[in-house]
Amino acid sequence: MTPLDGIMDSQVFLAFFTYATIVILKMMLMSHLTSYYRLTKKVFANLEDTKLLSSTVDKKLIGTDPDVERVRRCHLNDLENIVPFVVVGLFYALTQPELSCALLHFRVFAGSRIFHTIAYVGALPQPCRGLAYMLGALVNVSMSFQVLSAVLVL
Amino acid sequence: MTPLDGIMDSQVFLAFFTYATIVILKMMLMSHLTSYYRLTKKVFANLEDTKLLSSTVDKKLIGTDPDVERVRRCHLNDLENIVPFVVVGLFYALTQPELSCALLHFRVFAGSRIFHTIAYVGALPQPCRGLAYMLGALVNVSMSFQVLSAVLVL
Amino acid sequence: MTPLDGIMDSQVFLAFFTYATIVILKMMLMSHLTSYYRLTKKVFANLEDTKLLSSTVDKKLIGTDPDVERVRRCHLNDLENIVPFVVVGLFYALTQPELSCALLHFRVFAGSRIFHTIAYVGALPQPCRGLAYMLGALVNVSMSFQVLSAVLVL
Numbered sequence: 001m002t003p004l005d006g007i008m009d010s011q012v013f014l015a016f017f018t019y020a021t022i023v024i025l026k027m028m029l030m031s032h033l034t035s036y037y038r039l040t041k042k043v044f045a046n047l048e049d050t051k052l053l054s055s056t057v058d059k060k061l062i063g064t065d066p067d068v069e070r071v072r073r074c075h076l077n078d079l080e081n082i083v084p085f086v087v088v089g090l091f092y093a094l095t096q097p098e099l100s101c102a103l104l105h106f107r108v109f110a111g112s113r114i115f116h117t118i119a120y121v122g123a124l125p126q127p128c129r130g131l132a133y134m135l136g137a138l139v140n141v142s143m144s145f146q147v148l149s150a151v152l153v154l
Numbered sequence: 155m156t157p158l159d160g161i162m163d164s165q166v167f168l169a170f171f172t173y174a175t176i177v178i179l180k181m182m183l184m185s186h187l188t189s190y191y192r193l194t195k196k197v198f199a200n201l202e203d204t205k206l207l208s209s210t211v212d213k214k215l216i217g218t219d220p221d222v223e224r225v226r227r228c229h230l231n232d233l234e235n236i237v238p239f240v241v242v243g244l245f246y247a248l249t250q251p252e253l254s255c256a257l258l259h260f261r262v263f264a265g266s267r268i269f270h271t272i273a274y275v276g277a278l279p280q281p282c283r284g285l286a287y288m289l290g291a292l293v294n295v296s297m298s299f300q301v302l303s304a305v306l307v308l
Numbered sequence: 309m310t311p312l313d314g315i316m317d318s319q320v321f322l323a324f325f326t327y328a329t330i331v332i333l334k335m336m337l338m339s340h341l342t343s344y345y346r347l348t349k350k351v352f353a354n355l356e357d358t359k360l361l362s363s364t365v366d367k368k369l370i371g372t373d374p375d376v377e378r379v380r381r382c383h384l385n386d387l388e389n390i391v392p393f394v395v396v397g398l399f400y401a402l403t404q405p406e407l408s409c410a411l412l413h414f415r416v417f418a419g420s421r422i423f424h425t426i427a428y429v430g431a432l433p434q435p436c437r438g439l440a441y442m443l444g445a446l447v448n449v450s451m452s453f454q455v456l457s458a459v460l461v462l
Binding site: 007017021022045046051083 | 377381384388389392395396399403428431432433435437438445448449452455456459460461
């Protein structure tokens with residue numbers, strides 16, 4: 001038996017690993033969505049990429065498109081919110097919270113980020129996206145304060 | 155007693171969790187600062203967001219503003235520097251450094267990033283922001299080399 | 309002996325720490341590459357930065373340059389791919405995979421990201437960069453599915 005078994009025996013950790021991997025996979029999907037929009041809308045950021053669609057390098061295919069920029073902003077917003085979740089979530093799992101309370105945090109965060117993506121890419125009317133963002137941020141703030149109240153060493 | 159108690163008994167880890175959570179919370183604040191500037195400067199990135207300020211969708215509210223872009227660049231710079239800190243900092247804490255030495259690294263990093271934000275958003279004259287950035291990057295490089303010298307397996 | 313020794317005794321973990329630190333260091337290099345291009349191309353994003361090259365604040369030095377934007381896109385692509393690697397890689401190492409299998413994942417990822425940077429900054433003809441990106445993403449997806457099959461708690 002190694003000390004690591006302790007982590008893999010903890011339901012809170014297994015739940016954290018599951019939900020963190022799910023939101024990371026969701027974030028990685030945004031790269032493919034960007035590629036898909038770039039190819040269908042025929043707008044590229046790099047001159048060498050235009051060769052994918054035309055036989056010669058074509059300057060006319062360089063530009064920006066509202067839909068591509070929308071997916072890029074959604075991807076960046078994911079980074080800005082999912083990085084805090086995976087970092088603070090790991091510390092939070094180490095503070096040995098109640099399983100039900102931890103699951104509530106992880107599920108609300110994963111759900112809010114999936115809905116955020118749908119609201120952003122689908123351009124749903126506000127405040128759909130705003131509320132989804134707020135819900136995810138609240139989970140991060142809630143976990144942060146529980147971590148700080150458990151471990152504070154300045 | 156679980157193996158995790160070993161981590162929660164280590165002062166170095168508690169200090170790392172504290173400072174990592176503080177810089178992550180600071181980074182999350184940038185999202186709200188962006189929203190605040192967007193609402194007061196009345197410039198939005200998405201058409202559906204303009205409804206927050208006007209009764210109908212208003213194309214004139216779409217655009218960029220130097221102050222909003224400044225906060226966005228500051229947020230991205232945070233991501234680019236705080237992600238290395240939380241990742242390498244965790245590995246560094248696992249190498250069981252001296253508490254005083256670890257605290258020095260964590261405090262200098264947190265301080266430099268908070269000052270970086272003040273210098274960036276407040277547009278302080280250079281090299282204020284440059285020095286704050288360099289100080290944070292030096293902490294990351296110092297921890298990276300200590301990690302590599304302790305664990306190198308290629 | 310502390311429980312942490314278990315982690316530092318595991319060859320898989322030492323290899324993960326090594327490769328994760330290497331790709332993080334590579335990502336941090338992109339900031340310096342951006343600064344280098346900004347100074348040699350004389351294009352800045354902030355008015356106060358122009359003082360680094362001219363005696364007075366100079367609005368003409370504010371702008372965008374294709375090479376600077378290329379490095380910035382490469383840096384952002386690093387963030388989008390290296391964050392999933394360090395997060396899922398840590399979970400993957402906790403599932404106690406075979407050392408040879410883990411080393412294969414880590415080495416392919418580190419190699420693909422280093423080649424991706426060369427292909428992006430050097431503007432190599434496609435599909436060089438596309439293949440490097442795909443290889444790195446495949447490693448992340450492979451580790452994600454191994455994590456989910458080992459830990460799934462919904």
